Amino acid sequence: MISNFIPGLIMIITSFLLPTIPQYFRHPAMLLSVGLSALSLFNGYGTFLEWDILGLNLILYQSDSLTLPFAIIFHIAAILVIIFSWHSKNLMEHMATLAYAGSAIGALHAGDFFSLFIWWEATALTSVFIVFAGNTNAAKDAAMRYLIIQVSSGVLLLIGACLMLYQTGNHNLAVLDLKTNFGIFIFIAFGIKAAFPLLNGWLQDSYPESSVTGTVALSAFTTKLAIYALARTFPGTDSLIWIGAIMTAFPVFFAVIENDLRRVLSFSLNNQLGFMVVGIGIGTELSLNGTVAHAFVHIIYKALLFMSMGAVLYRAGTTKASELGGLYKYMPFTTIFCIIGAMSISAFPLFSGFVAKSLIMSSLGGMGMVLIYFILFFASAGVLEHSGIKIPYFAFFAHERKNKVEEAPINMLIAMGIAAFLCIAIGVFPKYLYQILPYTVDYQPYTLDHVISQLQLLVFAIIAFLFLVKFKLYPSEIRSTVLNSDWFYRKMLPGIGKPLFKKIGILTESLYKNLGLSFKQVLSKSYKFSNLSYIKVTTPSFAGTILISILFIMLVIVLV
Amino acid sequence: MKKNDLKSMGKSFTKYILIIGALLILLDFTFHRHEYFSFAEIYGFPAFFGFVSFVFIVMLGKWLRKFLMRKEDYYDQ
Known part of the structure:
Protein backbone atom coordinates (compact mmCIF):
# COMPACT_ATOMS: atom_id res chain seq x y z
CA MET A 1 0.00 0.00 0.00
CA ILE A 2 2.73 2.40 1.03
CA SER A 3 4.42 1.93 -2.34
CA ASN A 4 1.53 3.69 -4.07
CA PHE A 5 1.36 6.54 -1.59
CA ILE A 6 2.72 9.80 -3.02
CA PRO A 7 5.95 10.64 -1.16
CA GLY A 8 5.47 13.71 0.98
CA LEU A 9 1.68 13.35 1.19
CA ILE A 10 1.89 11.68 4.58
CA MET A 11 3.79 14.76 5.82
CA ILE A 12 1.02 17.06 4.57
CA ILE A 13 -1.65 14.93 6.26
CA THR A 14 0.37 14.93 9.48
CA SER A 15 0.73 18.70 9.31
CA PHE A 16 -3.06 19.07 9.31
CA LEU A 17 -3.29 16.74 12.30
CA LEU A 18 -0.63 18.59 14.31
CA PRO A 19 -3.13 20.79 16.23
CA THR A 20 -4.72 17.64 17.63
CA ILE A 21 -1.39 16.29 18.84
CA PRO A 22 -0.12 17.42 22.26
CA GLN A 23 2.78 19.87 22.07
CA TYR A 24 5.20 17.34 23.56
CA PHE A 25 4.60 14.80 20.78
CA ARG A 26 4.45 17.16 17.83
CA HIS A 27 8.08 16.96 16.83
CA PRO A 28 8.32 13.17 17.16
CA ALA A 29 5.16 12.93 15.02
CA MET A 30 6.71 15.22 12.42
CA LEU A 31 9.89 13.14 12.35
CA LEU A 32 7.83 9.96 12.07
CA SER A 33 5.93 11.34 9.08
CA VAL A 34 9.21 12.22 7.33
CA GLY A 35 10.47 8.72 8.11
CA LEU A 36 7.33 7.14 6.62
CA SER A 37 7.61 9.33 3.55
CA ALA A 38 11.28 8.35 3.23
CA LEU A 39 10.27 4.69 2.81
CA SER A 40 9.40 5.68 -0.75
CA LEU A 41 13.12 6.12 -1.40
CA PHE A 42 13.42 2.33 -1.45
CA ASN A 43 10.70 1.85 -4.07
CA GLY A 44 13.05 1.96 -7.02
CA TYR A 45 12.34 3.63 -10.34
CA GLY A 46 9.09 3.61 -12.27
CA THR A 47 5.57 5.02 -12.42
CA PHE A 48 3.57 4.12 -9.35
CA LEU A 49 0.40 6.18 -9.39
CA GLU A 50 -1.67 7.67 -12.19
CA TRP A 51 -5.06 9.32 -12.16
CA ASP A 52 -7.41 9.80 -15.07
CA ILE A 53 -9.47 12.90 -14.53
CA LEU A 54 -11.38 15.09 -17.00
CA GLY A 55 -9.84 13.20 -19.86
CA LEU A 56 -6.34 13.91 -18.59
CA ASN A 57 -3.89 11.34 -17.35
CA LEU A 58 -2.06 12.77 -14.35
CA ILE A 59 1.13 11.03 -13.27
CA LEU A 60 1.10 11.66 -9.54
CA TYR A 61 3.99 9.46 -8.51
CA GLN A 62 6.93 8.55 -10.67
CA SER A 63 10.57 8.17 -9.79
CA ASP A 64 13.82 7.95 -11.72
CA SER A 65 17.52 8.60 -11.30
CA LEU A 66 17.05 12.38 -11.32
CA THR A 67 14.25 12.30 -8.76
CA LEU A 68 16.05 10.11 -6.25
CA PRO A 69 18.98 12.35 -5.17
CA PHE A 70 16.64 15.32 -4.74
CA ALA A 71 14.15 13.18 -2.81
CA ILE A 72 16.91 11.95 -0.49
CA ILE A 73 18.20 15.44 0.27
CA PHE A 74 14.70 16.91 0.71
CA HIS A 75 13.98 14.29 3.36
CA ILE A 76 17.31 15.00 5.07
CA ALA A 77 16.58 18.73 5.00
CA ALA A 78 13.12 18.15 6.49
CA ILE A 79 14.67 16.17 9.35
CA LEU A 80 17.29 18.88 10.00
CA VAL A 81 14.63 21.60 10.09
CA ILE A 82 12.44 19.62 12.50
CA ILE A 83 15.33 19.00 14.89
CA PHE A 84 16.45 22.61 14.65
CA SER A 85 12.96 23.85 15.54
CA TRP A 86 12.41 21.35 18.37
CA HIS A 87 12.41 24.10 21.03
CA SER A 88 9.81 26.17 19.20
CA LYS A 89 6.12 26.12 20.09
CA ASN A 90 4.93 27.99 17.00
CA LEU A 91 2.22 25.65 15.74
CA MET A 92 1.49 27.57 12.54
CA GLU A 93 5.13 27.48 11.53
CA HIS A 94 5.45 23.76 12.26
CA MET A 95 2.36 22.98 10.21
CA ALA A 96 3.55 25.16 7.34
CA THR A 97 7.07 23.74 7.42
CA LEU A 98 5.95 20.11 7.35
CA ALA A 99 3.37 20.71 4.62
CA TYR A 100 5.88 22.77 2.64
CA ALA A 101 8.54 20.03 2.78
CA GLY A 102 5.89 17.45 1.89
CA SER A 103 4.70 19.52 -1.08
CA ALA A 104 8.24 19.93 -2.37
CA ILE A 105 8.82 16.16 -2.12
CA GLY A 106 5.47 15.54 -3.84
CA ALA A 107 6.48 17.93 -6.63
CA LEU A 108 9.65 15.94 -7.31
CA HIS A 109 7.54 12.90 -8.08
CA ALA A 110 5.07 14.56 -10.44
CA GLY A 111 5.27 13.14 -13.94
CA ASP A 112 3.29 15.76 -15.84
CA PHE A 113 3.04 19.54 -15.88
CA PHE A 114 -0.43 19.72 -14.33
CA SER A 115 0.54 17.59 -11.33
CA LEU A 116 3.70 19.65 -11.04
CA PHE A 117 1.59 22.83 -11.12
CA ILE A 118 -0.54 21.61 -8.20
CA TRP A 119 2.54 20.94 -6.06
CA TRP A 120 4.24 24.08 -7.35
CA GLU A 121 1.39 26.17 -5.96
CA ALA A 122 1.22 24.04 -2.83
CA THR A 123 4.84 24.90 -2.01
CA ALA A 124 3.97 28.59 -2.51
CA LEU A 125 0.85 28.51 -0.36
CA THR A 126 2.49 26.58 2.47
CA SER A 127 5.77 28.45 2.53
CA VAL A 128 4.12 31.86 2.65
CA PHE A 129 2.94 30.99 6.16
CA ILE A 130 6.57 30.40 7.13
CA VAL A 131 7.43 33.94 6.02
CA PHE A 132 4.29 35.15 7.78
CA ALA A 133 5.38 33.41 10.97
CA GLY A 134 8.29 35.85 11.15
CA ASN A 135 5.61 37.76 13.05
CA THR A 136 6.80 41.30 12.39
CA ASN A 137 5.12 43.90 10.21
CA ALA A 138 8.04 43.66 7.79
CA ALA A 139 7.57 39.86 7.63
CA LYS A 140 3.85 40.21 6.93
CA ASP A 141 4.45 42.67 4.10
CA ALA A 142 7.23 40.49 2.69
CA ALA A 143 4.91 37.47 2.88
CA MET A 144 2.32 39.21 0.70
CA ARG A 145 4.91 40.13 -1.91
CA TYR A 146 6.34 36.61 -1.73
CA LEU A 147 2.89 35.11 -2.31
CA ILE A 148 2.16 37.29 -5.33
CA ILE A 149 5.47 36.40 -6.98
CA GLN A 150 5.25 32.69 -6.18
CA VAL A 151 1.67 32.37 -7.37
CA SER A 152 2.57 34.28 -10.55
CA SER A 153 5.21 31.65 -11.21
CA GLY A 154 2.53 28.98 -10.83
CA VAL A 155 0.14 30.81 -13.16
CA LEU A 156 2.85 31.03 -15.82
CA LEU A 157 3.48 27.31 -15.40
CA LEU A 158 -0.23 26.61 -15.82
CA ILE A 159 -0.44 28.78 -18.95
CA GLY A 160 2.59 26.93 -20.35
CA ALA A 161 1.09 23.54 -19.53
CA CYS A 162 -2.27 24.43 -21.13
CA LEU A 163 -0.60 25.78 -24.27
CA MET A 164 1.54 22.67 -24.48
CA LEU A 165 -1.46 20.39 -24.16
CA TYR A 166 -3.37 22.41 -26.74
CA GLN A 167 -0.52 22.51 -29.25
CA THR A 168 1.04 19.09 -28.85
CA GLY A 169 -1.61 17.00 -27.13
CA ASN A 170 0.97 16.04 -24.54
CA HIS A 171 1.42 17.34 -21.00
CA ASN A 172 3.99 14.97 -19.57
CA LEU A 173 7.29 16.28 -18.24
CA ALA A 174 9.65 16.25 -21.18
CA VAL A 175 12.68 18.09 -22.46
CA LEU A 176 11.51 21.41 -23.87
CA ASP A 177 13.19 24.16 -25.83
CA LEU A 178 12.76 27.89 -26.04
CA LYS A 179 11.51 27.87 -29.62
CA THR A 180 7.97 27.12 -28.47
CA ASN A 181 5.79 29.67 -26.69
CA PHE A 182 4.81 27.19 -23.98
CA GLY A 183 8.50 26.47 -23.46
CA ILE A 184 9.08 30.16 -22.75
CA PHE A 185 6.22 30.33 -20.23
CA ILE A 186 7.46 27.28 -18.38
CA PHE A 187 11.04 28.56 -18.52
CA ILE A 188 10.05 31.88 -16.91
CA ALA A 189 7.92 30.07 -14.32
CA PHE A 190 10.92 27.98 -13.31
CA GLY A 191 13.20 31.01 -13.64
CA ILE A 192 11.22 32.96 -11.05
CA LYS A 193 11.59 30.21 -8.46
CA ALA A 194 15.21 29.59 -9.44
CA ALA A 195 15.84 33.33 -8.82
CA PHE A 196 17.19 34.20 -12.26
CA PRO A 197 18.79 37.66 -12.58
CA LEU A 198 16.15 40.38 -12.12
CA LEU A 199 13.60 37.73 -11.08
CA ASN A 200 15.48 37.19 -7.82
CA GLY A 201 14.16 40.03 -5.65
CA TRP A 202 11.64 37.90 -3.77
CA LEU A 203 14.37 35.68 -2.35
CA GLN A 204 16.44 38.35 -0.63
CA ASP A 205 13.25 40.17 0.32
CA SER A 206 11.44 37.35 2.10
CA TYR A 207 13.94 34.83 3.47
CA PRO A 208 15.67 37.15 5.94
CA GLU A 209 12.30 38.34 7.28
CA SER A 210 11.30 34.83 8.39
CA SER A 211 11.76 33.45 11.86
CA VAL A 212 14.89 31.88 13.36
CA THR A 213 13.83 28.45 12.14
CA GLY A 214 11.69 29.43 9.14
CA THR A 215 14.57 30.65 7.00
CA VAL A 216 16.28 27.27 7.29
CA ALA A 217 13.23 25.54 5.86
CA LEU A 218 12.79 28.12 3.12
CA SER A 219 16.42 27.88 2.03
CA ALA A 220 16.14 24.18 1.28
CA PHE A 221 13.16 23.57 -0.95
CA THR A 222 11.70 26.15 -3.36
CA THR A 223 14.82 27.10 -5.27
CA LYS A 224 16.14 23.54 -5.47
CA LEU A 225 12.77 22.33 -6.71
CA ALA A 226 13.16 24.87 -9.51
CA ILE A 227 16.67 23.56 -10.21
CA TYR A 228 15.28 20.03 -10.39
CA ALA A 229 12.51 21.18 -12.76
CA LEU A 230 15.01 23.00 -14.99
CA ALA A 231 17.32 19.98 -15.04
CA ARG A 232 14.40 17.81 -16.11
CA THR A 233 12.98 20.06 -18.81
CA PHE A 234 15.76 22.34 -20.05
CA PRO A 235 19.07 20.42 -19.97
CA GLY A 236 21.52 21.69 -22.56
CA THR A 237 19.70 25.01 -23.09
CA ASP A 238 22.56 27.33 -24.03
CA SER A 239 21.06 30.49 -22.58
CA LEU A 240 21.15 28.87 -19.15
CA ILE A 241 24.95 28.94 -19.23
CA TRP A 242 24.98 32.72 -19.41
CA ILE A 243 22.05 33.16 -17.06
CA GLY A 244 23.85 30.94 -14.55
CA ALA A 245 27.17 32.73 -14.98
CA ILE A 246 25.51 36.10 -14.31
CA MET A 247 23.80 34.57 -11.28
CA THR A 248 27.12 33.43 -9.84
CA ALA A 249 28.80 36.80 -10.29
CA PHE A 250 26.36 39.60 -9.64
CA PRO A 251 24.97 38.74 -6.17
CA VAL A 252 28.56 38.71 -4.94
CA PHE A 253 28.80 42.52 -5.01
CA PHE A 254 25.50 42.93 -3.20
CA ALA A 255 26.62 40.50 -0.52
CA VAL A 256 29.74 42.60 0.16
CA ILE A 257 27.74 45.63 1.19
CA GLU A 258 24.69 44.00 2.79
CA ASN A 259 24.55 44.41 6.54
CA ASP A 260 22.01 41.74 7.51
CA LEU A 261 23.92 38.46 7.58
CA ARG A 262 20.86 36.38 6.76
CA ARG A 263 20.34 38.56 3.70
CA VAL A 264 24.02 38.07 2.82
CA LEU A 265 23.30 34.32 2.92
CA SER A 266 20.30 34.87 0.64
CA PHE A 267 22.52 36.59 -1.92
CA SER A 268 24.95 33.74 -1.47
CA LEU A 269 22.14 31.24 -2.10
CA ASN A 270 21.44 33.04 -5.36
CA ASN A 271 25.08 32.79 -6.35
CA GLN A 272 25.14 29.06 -5.59
CA LEU A 273 22.05 28.51 -7.75
CA GLY A 274 24.05 30.08 -10.57
CA PHE A 275 26.58 27.23 -10.47
CA MET A 276 23.74 24.71 -10.72
CA VAL A 277 22.08 26.59 -13.59
CA VAL A 278 25.37 26.64 -15.53
CA GLY A 279 25.59 22.87 -15.08
CA ILE A 280 22.08 22.45 -16.51
CA GLY A 281 22.95 24.73 -19.42
CA ILE A 282 25.98 22.67 -20.39
CA GLY A 283 23.75 19.61 -20.32
CA THR A 284 26.38 16.85 -20.41
CA GLU A 285 26.19 13.85 -18.10
CA LEU A 286 29.12 15.20 -16.08
CA SER A 287 27.65 18.70 -15.74
CA LEU A 288 24.17 17.45 -14.84
CA ASN A 289 25.75 15.22 -12.24
CA GLY A 290 27.53 18.35 -11.06
CA THR A 291 24.27 20.26 -10.76
CA VAL A 292 22.59 17.50 -8.78
CA ALA A 293 25.65 16.99 -6.57
CA HIS A 294 25.87 20.73 -5.97
CA ALA A 295 22.17 20.99 -5.10
CA SER A 322 27.06 46.21 12.48
CA GLU A 323 25.77 45.03 15.87
CA LEU A 324 27.45 41.65 16.17
CA GLY A 325 30.96 40.34 16.77
CA GLY A 326 32.87 38.51 19.47
CA LEU A 327 30.33 35.69 19.83
CA TYR A 328 33.00 33.00 19.54
CA LYS A 329 33.54 33.16 23.28
CA TYR A 330 29.94 32.57 24.17
CA MET A 331 28.82 30.35 21.31
CA PRO A 332 31.90 28.20 20.61
CA PHE A 333 30.03 25.24 19.09
CA THR A 334 27.91 27.43 16.85
CA THR A 335 31.13 29.16 15.77
CA ILE A 336 32.77 25.87 14.81
CA PHE A 337 29.68 24.64 12.96
CA CYS A 338 29.41 27.94 11.11
CA ILE A 339 33.06 27.74 10.07
CA ILE A 340 32.52 24.19 8.78
CA GLY A 341 29.56 25.45 6.73
CA ALA A 342 31.66 28.38 5.52
CA MET A 343 34.53 26.12 4.47
CA SER A 344 32.11 23.78 2.70
CA ILE A 345 30.46 26.53 0.68
CA SER A 346 33.87 28.00 -0.15
CA ALA A 347 34.82 24.58 -1.55
CA PHE A 348 37.90 23.87 0.55
CA PRO A 349 39.28 20.40 -0.23
CA LEU A 350 37.90 17.74 2.15
CA PHE A 351 34.64 19.68 2.44
CA SER A 352 31.46 18.91 0.51
CA GLY A 353 31.41 21.98 -1.76
CA PHE A 354 34.72 20.98 -3.31
CA VAL A 355 33.62 17.56 -4.53
CA ALA A 356 30.43 18.96 -6.06
CA LYS A 357 31.66 22.18 -7.62
CA SER A 358 34.58 20.32 -9.22
CA LEU A 359 32.16 18.38 -11.45
CA ILE A 360 30.74 21.58 -12.95
CA MET A 361 34.15 23.24 -13.29
CA SER A 362 35.59 20.13 -14.95
CA SER A 363 32.76 19.97 -17.47
CA LEU A 364 33.30 23.64 -18.31
CA GLY A 365 37.06 23.13 -18.62
CA GLY A 366 36.62 19.96 -20.65
CA MET A 367 34.45 21.82 -23.15
CA GLY A 368 36.91 24.69 -23.41
CA MET A 369 34.48 27.36 -22.18
CA VAL A 370 37.23 29.64 -20.97
CA LEU A 371 35.22 32.77 -20.20
CA ILE A 372 32.46 31.02 -18.25
CA TYR A 373 35.10 28.93 -16.47
CA PHE A 374 36.85 32.04 -15.17
CA ILE A 375 33.61 33.82 -14.30
CA LEU A 376 32.81 30.86 -12.08
CA PHE A 377 36.38 30.80 -10.75
CA PHE A 378 36.02 34.50 -9.98
CA ALA A 379 32.65 33.85 -8.33
CA SER A 380 34.35 31.20 -6.18
CA ALA A 381 36.52 33.96 -4.71
CA GLY A 382 33.26 35.88 -4.18
CA VAL A 383 31.71 32.94 -2.32
CA LEU A 384 34.73 32.88 -0.03
CA GLU A 385 34.32 36.62 0.55
CA HIS A 386 30.69 36.71 1.62
CA SER A 387 29.96 33.23 2.98
CA GLY A 388 33.44 32.00 3.83
CA ILE A 389 34.75 35.07 5.59
CA LYS A 390 32.10 37.74 6.10
CA ILE A 391 29.53 35.53 7.84
CA PRO A 392 31.80 33.93 10.47
CA TYR A 393 34.05 36.98 10.83
CA PHE A 394 31.37 39.59 11.57
CA ALA A 395 29.17 37.31 13.66
CA PHE A 396 31.74 35.61 15.83
CA PHE A 397 34.96 37.65 15.67
CA ALA A 398 35.48 41.23 14.35
CA HIS A 399 35.62 42.79 17.84
CA GLU A 400 35.08 41.85 21.46
CA ARG A 401 31.51 41.66 22.71
CA LYS A 402 30.38 43.46 25.84
CA ASN A 403 27.22 41.57 26.81
CA LYS A 404 27.22 37.91 27.44
CA VAL A 405 24.95 35.57 25.48
CA GLU A 406 24.24 31.87 25.87
CA GLU A 407 25.26 29.06 23.55
CA ALA A 408 22.49 27.82 21.22
CA PRO A 409 19.94 25.33 22.64
CA ILE A 410 20.91 21.67 22.46
CA ASN A 411 18.46 20.80 19.66
CA MET A 412 19.96 23.51 17.46
CA LEU A 413 23.45 22.21 18.19
CA ILE A 414 22.39 18.66 17.29
CA ALA A 415 20.90 19.81 13.97
CA MET A 416 23.98 21.87 13.17
CA GLY A 417 26.22 18.99 14.27
CA ILE A 418 24.52 16.55 11.90
CA ALA A 419 24.77 19.01 9.02
CA ALA A 420 28.43 19.74 9.79
CA PHE A 421 29.17 16.02 9.96
CA LEU A 422 27.55 15.49 6.54
CA CYS A 423 29.55 18.39 5.07
CA ILE A 424 32.83 16.75 6.09
CA ALA A 425 31.74 13.16 5.43
CA ILE A 426 30.71 13.95 1.86
CA GLY A 427 33.92 15.92 1.34
CA VAL A 428 36.09 13.06 2.56
CA PHE A 429 34.10 10.21 0.99
CA PRO A 430 32.63 11.69 -2.20
CA LYS A 431 32.04 8.28 -3.79
CA TYR A 432 28.87 7.79 -1.73
CA LEU A 433 27.46 11.00 -3.14
CA TYR A 434 28.58 10.12 -6.66
CA GLN A 435 26.81 6.77 -6.41
CA ILE A 436 23.37 8.35 -6.17
CA LEU A 437 23.87 10.83 -9.02
CA PRO A 438 21.74 10.40 -12.18
CA TYR A 439 24.57 9.22 -14.44
CA THR A 440 27.40 6.81 -13.84
CA VAL A 441 30.54 8.84 -14.22
CA ASP A 442 34.00 7.89 -13.08
CA TYR A 443 35.31 11.09 -11.58
CA GLN A 444 38.19 11.81 -9.22
CA PRO A 445 38.00 15.24 -7.56
CA TYR A 446 41.18 14.86 -5.52
CA THR A 447 43.96 15.30 -8.03
CA LEU A 448 47.05 17.22 -6.92
CA ASP A 449 46.54 19.79 -9.71
CA HIS A 450 43.04 20.50 -8.66
CA VAL A 451 43.67 20.62 -4.92
CA ILE A 452 46.66 22.96 -5.25
CA SER A 453 44.84 25.21 -7.71
CA GLN A 454 41.80 25.54 -5.45
CA LEU A 455 43.89 26.04 -2.30
CA GLN A 456 45.95 28.76 -3.97
CA LEU A 457 42.79 30.58 -4.98
CA LEU A 458 41.24 30.37 -1.52
CA VAL A 459 44.32 31.02 0.59
CA PHE A 460 45.35 34.05 -1.43
CA ALA A 461 41.82 35.37 -1.34
CA ILE A 462 42.02 35.13 2.47
CA ILE A 463 45.38 36.92 2.33
CA ALA A 464 43.66 39.63 0.27
CA PHE A 465 41.05 39.95 3.02
CA LEU A 466 43.73 40.28 5.71
CA PHE A 467 45.50 42.84 3.54
CA LEU A 468 42.32 44.90 3.10
CA VAL A 469 41.53 44.79 6.82
CA LYS A 470 45.12 45.68 7.76
CA PHE A 471 45.09 48.76 5.53
CA LYS A 472 41.54 49.65 6.57
CA LEU A 473 40.27 49.26 3.01
CA TYR A 474 37.61 46.69 3.90
CA PRO A 475 34.22 48.44 3.96
CA SER A 476 32.83 48.91 7.44
CA GLU A 477 29.37 47.60 8.18
CA ILE A 478 26.68 50.25 7.92
CA ARG A 479 23.00 49.94 8.86
CA SER A 480 21.37 50.29 5.49
CA THR A 481 19.10 48.89 2.81
CA VAL A 482 20.76 47.62 -0.36
CA LEU A 483 18.64 48.04 -3.48
CA ASN A 484 17.88 44.83 -5.30
CA SER A 485 15.59 43.83 -8.15
CA ASP A 486 12.57 43.90 -5.82
CA TRP A 487 12.97 47.69 -6.05
CA PHE A 488 11.13 47.55 -9.37
CA TYR A 489 7.91 46.35 -7.79
CA ARG A 490 8.36 47.83 -4.34
CA LYS A 491 9.19 51.38 -5.43
CA MET A 492 9.07 51.89 -9.17
CA LEU A 493 5.74 50.25 -10.08
CA PRO A 494 3.81 51.72 -7.14
CA GLY A 495 5.57 55.02 -7.87
CA ILE A 496 4.16 55.06 -11.39
CA GLY A 497 1.02 53.00 -10.78
CA LYS A 498 -0.45 54.75 -7.76
CA PRO A 499 -0.61 58.28 -9.21
CA LEU A 500 -1.82 56.77 -12.49
CA PHE A 501 -4.65 54.87 -10.83
CA LYS A 502 -5.50 57.96 -8.82
CA LYS A 503 -5.83 60.00 -12.02
CA ILE A 504 -7.94 57.28 -13.65
CA GLY A 505 -10.00 57.14 -10.47
CA ILE A 506 -10.69 60.88 -10.55
CA LEU A 507 -11.61 60.73 -14.23
CA THR A 508 -13.95 57.75 -13.95
CA GLU A 509 -15.49 59.14 -10.80
CA SER A 510 -16.32 62.41 -12.50
CA LEU A 511 -17.68 60.43 -15.44
CA TYR A 512 -19.93 58.37 -13.17
CA LYS A 513 -20.96 61.52 -11.36
CA ASN A 514 -22.09 63.15 -14.57
CA LEU A 515 -23.75 59.92 -15.65
CA GLY A 516 -25.40 59.67 -12.25
CA LEU A 517 -26.66 63.20 -12.49
CA SER A 518 -28.12 62.61 -15.93
CA PHE A 519 -29.71 59.38 -14.65
CA LYS A 520 -31.13 61.38 -11.80
CA GLN A 521 -32.64 63.79 -14.20
CA VAL A 522 -34.09 61.01 -16.33
CA LEU A 523 -35.17 58.71 -13.51
CA SER A 524 -35.65 60.95 -10.54
CA LYS A 525 -36.48 58.01 -8.29
CA SER A 526 -33.25 56.13 -8.89
CA TYR A 527 -31.25 56.64 -5.70
CA LYS A 528 -28.70 53.94 -6.40
CA PHE A 529 -27.06 55.68 -9.31
CA SER A 530 -27.28 59.11 -7.90
CA ASN A 531 -25.87 58.04 -4.54
CA LEU A 532 -22.18 58.83 -4.95
CA SER A 533 -20.95 56.28 -2.41
CA TYR A 534 -21.96 53.53 -4.84
CA ILE A 535 -19.76 54.82 -7.60
CA LYS A 536 -16.72 55.84 -5.61
CA VAL A 537 -13.56 54.49 -7.26
CA THR A 538 -10.81 53.49 -4.86
CA THR A 539 -7.13 53.54 -5.66
CA PRO A 540 -5.70 50.01 -5.34
CA SER A 541 -3.50 49.21 -2.37
CA PHE A 542 0.21 48.60 -2.60
CA ALA A 543 -0.21 44.84 -3.12
CA GLY A 544 -3.01 45.51 -5.58
CA THR A 545 -0.80 47.77 -7.63
CA ILE A 546 1.88 45.10 -7.86
CA LEU A 547 -0.66 42.43 -8.75
CA ILE A 548 -2.27 44.54 -11.47
CA SER A 549 1.17 45.39 -12.87
CA ILE A 550 2.16 41.71 -12.99
CA LEU A 551 -1.12 40.77 -14.65
CA PHE A 552 -0.56 43.53 -17.16
CA ILE A 553 2.97 42.28 -17.95
CA MET A 554 1.62 38.74 -18.32
CA LEU A 555 -1.08 40.02 -20.66
CA VAL A 556 1.58 41.71 -22.77
CA ILE A 557 3.60 38.47 -22.88
CA VAL A 558 0.53 36.50 -23.95
CA LEU A 559 -0.26 39.00 -26.69
CA VAL A 560 3.32 39.03 -27.94
CA MET B 1 43.93 40.51 28.64
CA LYS B 2 40.48 40.15 27.15
CA LYS B 3 41.10 42.84 24.56
CA ASN B 4 44.20 41.09 23.33
CA ASP B 5 42.46 37.77 22.68
CA LEU B 6 41.09 38.62 19.26
CA LYS B 7 44.19 40.56 18.31
CA SER B 8 46.55 37.72 19.14
CA MET B 9 44.24 35.24 17.41
CA GLY B 10 44.24 37.47 14.34
CA LYS B 11 48.01 37.73 14.41
CA SER B 12 48.65 34.02 14.64
CA PHE B 13 45.97 33.33 12.01
CA THR B 14 47.69 35.78 9.66
CA LYS B 15 51.05 34.15 10.35
CA TYR B 16 49.81 30.64 9.54
CA ILE B 17 47.90 31.73 6.45
CA LEU B 18 50.99 33.48 5.10
CA ILE B 19 53.10 30.37 5.74
CA ILE B 20 50.52 28.16 3.98
CA GLY B 21 50.36 30.64 1.10
CA ALA B 22 54.14 30.62 0.73
CA LEU B 23 54.19 26.80 0.81
CA LEU B 24 51.52 26.62 -1.89
CA ILE B 25 53.54 28.88 -4.15
CA LEU B 26 56.72 26.90 -3.48
CA LEU B 27 54.84 23.69 -4.21
CA ASP B 28 53.93 25.09 -7.61
CA PHE B 29 57.62 25.00 -8.54
CA THR B 30 58.02 21.35 -7.60
CA PHE B 31 55.60 19.88 -10.15
CA HIS B 32 53.81 20.82 -13.33
CA ARG B 33 50.25 21.83 -12.45
CA HIS B 34 47.94 20.67 -15.24
CA GLU B 35 45.06 23.00 -15.97
CA TYR B 36 42.35 23.08 -18.62
CA PHE B 37 43.78 26.29 -20.04
CA SER B 38 47.50 26.68 -20.63
CA PHE B 39 47.78 30.25 -19.33
CA ALA B 40 46.45 29.05 -15.97
CA GLU B 41 49.55 26.86 -15.65
CA ILE B 42 51.77 29.91 -15.05
CA TYR B 43 53.35 29.70 -11.59
CA GLY B 44 51.00 30.99 -8.94
CA PHE B 45 48.23 31.87 -11.38
CA PRO B 46 45.32 30.73 -9.16
CA ALA B 47 46.90 32.58 -6.23
CA PHE B 48 47.18 35.78 -8.23
CA PHE B 49 43.67 35.32 -9.62
CA GLY B 50 42.24 34.74 -6.12
CA PHE B 51 43.95 37.79 -4.64
CA VAL B 52 43.00 40.14 -7.45
CA SER B 53 39.41 38.85 -7.67
CA PHE B 54 38.91 39.31 -3.95
CA VAL B 55 40.23 42.88 -3.95
CA PHE B 56 38.19 43.68 -7.06
CA ILE B 57 34.97 42.29 -5.56
CA VAL B 58 35.37 44.24 -2.32
CA MET B 59 36.39 47.47 -4.03
CA LEU B 60 33.65 47.35 -6.65
CA GLY B 61 31.11 46.44 -3.97
CA LYS B 62 32.27 49.40 -1.90
CA TRP B 63 31.92 51.68 -4.91
CA LEU B 64 28.45 50.32 -5.68
CA ARG B 65 27.31 51.58 -2.28
CA LYS B 66 27.07 55.00 -3.90
CA PHE B 67 24.25 53.75 -6.10
CA LEU B 68 22.67 50.92 -4.18
CA MET B 69 22.77 51.97 -0.54
CA ARG B 70 19.74 53.59 1.03
CA LYS B 71 18.65 54.30 4.59
CA GLU B 72 17.53 51.33 6.65
CA ASP B 73 13.87 52.46 6.58
CA TYR B 74 13.92 53.23 2.84
CA TYR B 75 10.99 50.97 1.97
CA ASP B 76 8.93 52.12 4.98
CA GLN B 77 8.87 55.73 3.81
Missing part, protein backbone atom coordinates in the same frame (compact mmCIF):
# COMPACT_ATOMS: atom_id res chain seq x y z
CA PHE A 296 22.61 18.06 -2.71
CA VAL A 297 25.58 19.44 -0.78
CA HIS A 298 24.37 23.01 -1.05
CA ILE A 299 21.13 22.23 0.79
CA ILE A 300 23.17 20.88 3.69
CA TYR A 301 25.77 23.63 4.03
CA LYS A 302 23.32 26.42 3.29
CA ALA A 303 20.97 25.02 5.94
CA LEU A 304 23.96 24.82 8.29
CA LEU A 305 24.87 28.47 7.66
CA PHE A 306 21.26 29.62 8.04
CA MET A 307 21.00 27.52 11.22
CA SER A 308 24.11 29.13 12.69
CA MET A 309 22.74 32.59 11.89
CA GLY A 310 19.37 31.47 13.26
CA ALA A 311 21.10 30.51 16.49
CA VAL A 312 22.80 33.92 16.57
CA LEU A 313 19.46 35.66 16.00
CA TYR A 314 17.87 33.53 18.71
CA ARG A 315 20.53 34.34 21.30
CA ALA A 316 21.82 37.78 20.33
CA GLY A 317 18.54 39.12 18.93
CA THR A 318 19.94 40.33 15.62
CA THR A 319 21.91 39.23 12.58
CA LYS A 320 23.04 42.72 11.64
CA ALA A 321 26.78 42.67 11.14
